[in-house]
Amino acid sequence: MRFARLLQTCLLFAAMCGAAGLAQADATATPAQGETFSLQLAATGAAVGAESGTVQFIGTATVIIRYQGFTILTDPNFLHKGGHVHLGYGLTSERKTNPAINFEDLPPIDLVVLSHFHDDHFDKLVQEKLNRATPIVSTKEAGERLKRLGFTRTFGLSTWDRLEVSKGGARMRVTATPGRHGPAGVAVLLPKTMGSVLDFGANPDVPDYRMYISGDTLVYDDIHAIPQRFPNIDLALLHLGGTRILGVLKVTMDGKDGVRMMQVIRPKKTVPIHYNDYDVFKSPLEDFAREVKAAGLERDVVYLAHGETYAFRRVQR
Numbered sequence: 001m002r003f004a005r006l007l008q009t010c011l012l013f014a015a016m017c018g019a020a021g022l023a024q025a026d027a028t029a030t031p032a033q034g035e036t037f038s039l040q041l042a043a044t045g046a047a048v049g050a051e052s053g054t055v056q057f058i059g060t061a062t063v064i065i066r067y068q069g070f071t072i073l074t075d076p077n078f079l080h081k082g083g084h085v086h087l088g089y090g091l092t093s094e095r096k097t098n099p100a101i102n103f104e105d106l107p108p109i110d111l112v113v114l115s116h117f118h119d120d121h122f123d124k125l126v127q128e129k130l131n132r133a134t135p136i137v138s139t140k141e142a143g144e145r146l147k148r149l150g151f152t153r154t155f156g157l158s159t160w161d162r163l164e165v166s167k168g169g170a171r172m173r174v175t176a177t178p179g180r181h182g183p184a185g186v187a188v189l190l191p192k193t194m195g196s197v198l199d200f201g202a203n204p205d206v207p208d209y210r211m212y213i214s215g216d217t218l219v220y221d222d223i224h225a226i227p228q229r230f231p232n233i234d235l236a237l238l239h240l241g242g243t244r245i246l247g248v249l250k251v252t253m254d255g256k257d258g259v260r261m262m263q264v265i266r267p268k269k270t271v272p273i274h275y276n277d278y279d280v281f282k283s284p285l286e287d288f289a290r291e292v293k294a295a296g297l298e299r300d301v302v303y304l305a306h307g308e309t310y311a312f313r314r315v316q317r
């Protein structure tokens with residue numbers, strides 16, 4: 001208890017430092033153009049130019065994206081209801097939901113896109129059981145941790161770095177976008193996090209479909225660079241939940257922030273994810289739904305229950 005109070009004091013102090021501009025601004029280190037990495041997958045199942053794709057919501061920030069022969073898994077979390085995750089500094093959180101499918105029932109995965117290395121995004125079961133040859137793209141920090149766990153095909157990205165992926169003639173690109181897991185001063189105490197833009201198609205500069213995944217972030221200055229570099233986002237997956245650590249500090253978007261994010265990114269459609277799954281998630285989905293309604297954005301949002309799938313079609317540009 002005394003430790004929790006001490007930690008709370010430290011975090012509040014860190015938040016105040018951040019607010020006062022004493023913490024280093026993230027933007028100063030952001031390069032104009034990042035590095036490019038490449039990943040070649042076995043050609044089996046590639047579907048060049050395919051028209052339709054799907055996003056299946058599994059729970060928390062876990063989704064399965066299937067398009068043009070690629071099967072992509074995000075932030076794999078297969079812990080069941082009642083299980084606990086460790087969030088660092090002795091903090092834990094209890095899961096309130098079950099994943100829509102079990103880890104053992106996953107289809108073959110081409111690539112894992114991991115926003116950051118936190119137990120509710122890459123849990124112990126996944127750390128133990130995921131095939132070590134599975135390609136994983138994440139932050140540089142997470143890439144190092146994954147290597148230490150024995151994963152052999154990891155790609156650690158800095159902001160605006162990209163991973164070009166090919167599977168036979170099919171192509172897609174992952175670009176790391178800014179993300180900050182909390183107020184400036186607090187975020188330095190939590191794992192580095194990234195958003196990502198997924199561009200699918202033979203020419204990723206003129207994508208057949210463009211998807212944005214926010215990662216665990218708040219809406220802050222650097223986010224504005226995303227729509228400047230990536231206009232015409234077709235689908236945004238937003239990590240909501242209004243996660244609060246020690247009950248006070250907000251480290252992911254709540255309902256209001258989610259709408260603000262939609263207004264900045266301006267996606268054609270938005271699917272909220274990462275809500276109601278853990279007891280540290282303090283902003284239920286209803287908060288977001290209410291804000292969406294108030295902003296007149298209802299037609300732009302698709303609500304998926306755990307296990308439900310959103311189907312999309314290739315976009316002509």
Ligand SMILES: [Zn+2]
Nearest residue numbers: 118120121216
């Ligand atoms: Zn999270």
